[in-house]
Amino acid sequence: MSKIKSVYAREILDSRGNPTIETTVWSDNAHGAVASIPSGASTGRLEAYEMRDSDPNRFGGLGVLKACANVNQIISKYIVGQDPLKQNDIDQILLNTDGSANKSKLGANAILSVSQACFELGAACAEIPTFEYAAQKYGFPPASPTHLPSPIFNLINGGKHGAGNLDFQEFHVIPSSRKTFSASLEMGSELYHLLKKVLIEKKATSSVGDEGGYAPNLVSNTDAIELLVETIEASPYKLNEDLYLGLDIAASTFFQGGKYKISDVKDPMTGIQMGDFLIDLNRKYSLLSIEDPFDQEAWTDWENLFANIGKQLMIVGDDLLVTNKARLEEAIKRSACNAVLIKPNQIGTISETVAVIKLAKKNNFSVIISHRSGDTDEDFLADFAVGVGADFVKFGAPGRGERVAKYNRLLFIQEYLESLHPTS
Ligand code: PGA
Numbered sequence: 001m002s003k004i005k006s007v008y009a010r011e012i013l014d015s016r017g018n019p020t021i022e023t024t025v026w027s028d029n030a031h032g033a034v035a036s037i038p039s040g041a042s043t044g045r046l047e048a049y050e051m052r053d054s055d056p057n058r059f060g061g062l063g064v065l066k067a068c069a070n071v072n073q074i075i076s077k078y079i080v081g082q083d084p085l086k087q088n089d090i091d092q093i094l095l096n097t098d099g100s101a102n103k104s105k106l107g108a109n110a111i112l113s114v115s116q117a118c119f120e121l122g123a124a125c126a127e128i129p130t131f132e133y134a135a136q137k138y139g140f141p142p143a144s145p146t147h148l149p150s151p152i153f154n155l156i157n158g159g160k161h162g163a164g165n166l167d168f169q170e171f172h173v174i175p176s177s178r179k180t181f182s183a184s185l186e187m188g189s190e191l192y193h194l195l196k197k198v199l200i201e202k203k204a205t206s207s208v209g210d211e212g213g214y215a216p217n218l219v220s221n222t223d224a225i226e227l228l229v230e231t232i233e234a235s236p237y238k239l240n241e242d243l244y245l246g247l248d249i250a251a252s253t254f255f256q257g258g259k260y261k262i263s264d265v266k267d268p269m270t271g272i273q274m275g276d277f278l279i280d281l282n283r284k285y286s287l288l289s290i291e292d293p294f295d296q297e298a299w300t301d302w303e304n305l306f307a308n309i310g311k312q313l314m315i316v317g318d319d320l321l322v323t324n325k326a327r328l329e330e331a332i333k334r335s336a337c338n339a340v341l342i343k344p345n346q347i348g349t350i351s352e353t354v355a356v357i358k359l360a361k362k363n364n365f366s367v368i369i370s371h372r373s374g375d376t377d378e379d380f381l382a383d384f385a386v387g388v389g390a391d392f393v394k395f396g397a398p399g400r401g402e403r404v405a406k407y408n409r410l411l412f413i414q415e416y417l418e419s420l421h422p423t424s
């Protein structure tokens with residue numbers, strides 16, 4: 001049996017240039033692993049607690065030295081000596097050491113950095129790739145090179161990630177799951193560059209937002225969707241055959257005074273009116289998915305939309321579900337949605353994240369593994385998504401280092417699996 005020999009956390013920068021935590025673990029048989037933790041901008045109200053220093057003299061209060069100290073001075077005492085292959089024990093120690101309901105004592109960023117680093121150390125000690133380790137450990141079927149998760153490319157960034165004029169946060173193109181991952185990535189990259197040309201022709205700016213998609217100057221959200229349609233029409237690909245459109249409305253970010261104000265419609269809308277607007281959009285564009293169509297507490301509006309169009313597309317809970325088992329149970333009971341966005345840092349340990357994925361799969365929810373808008377060059381999520389047999393990955397645009405690190409890892413995994421299962 002190998003034992004964890006050391007645990008050490010330090011402060012690094014994420015893709016937005018804000019501090020985040022990176023933890024390194026070593027085993028006594030000379031294996032090592034590193035995990036860095038992303039950070040959201042449009043965070044759900046019930047996410048686990050992300051610990052920041054709130055010291056105005058450093059990084060505008062966003063430093064994570066307290067979280068690092070919690071790892072180095074408190075958590076490490078309990079984790080050193082543990083068996084890296086026993087993830088459930090490690091996560092239970094982390095939960096017990098924190099003891100709070102939302103990981104506010106030690107910080108979910110501190111806790112997840114250790115949980116994830118230990119998980120990767122487990123894979124290293126088992127001497128198998130992390131995706132295989134995840135599948136074996138949690139009893140998911142082995143991955144196949146032709147059935148990897150489909151990428152959801154975020155080509156236009158609005159809301160809190162964009163330039164301020166689009167209300168909806170993300171405008172997606174989603175290659176058909178019949179395509180291989182490499183063909184999907186090629187399609188995403190080609191459309192990304194074609195869209196830039198279309199935006200330049202329209203004299204809309206082509207700077208990028210937090211997730212690598214363009215953050216153009218447009219009048220309405222519908223305009224952004226139309227530009228994606230125009231781009232696809234100028235490409236060799238066919239909409240609703242080779243690829244589909246999707247949206248992350250992130251509606252909690254613009255829900256004010258019980259209403260939704262968007263640039264497409266003159267007056268602020270009630271939940272029912274917002275639902276009708278989205279039903280219309282779906283009729284027009286045959287969307288594959290709509291994420292967070294309503295505020296995170298507007299359960300009745302979610303239920304109504306799901307009853308209306310839930311059989312036609314994925315209705316995805318992100319801020320609604322916050323990778324939390326109790327919230328997912330509530331959504332299942334209420335028939336509020338049929339897909340879950342999985343962000344490990346919303347809950348704070350690998351074991352709890354896997355429990356949510358298992359519950360989702362048992363209830364025929366689609367599973368989407370997601371990055372955060374502030375991310376790092378980590379590629380762990382690519383392995384994790386393959387290991388747990390996720391249906392989709394949402395890693396942003398096919399551009400910017402922290403996004404392509406994850407997509408490139410999926411390319412590697414596809415090739416690795418193909419080499420194990422040659423077709424000719
Ligand atoms: P966030 O956005 O990382 O800023 O929360 C991602 C999303 O809403 O899906």
Ligand code: ZN
Nearest residue numbers: 248250291318
């Ligand atoms: Zn979202």
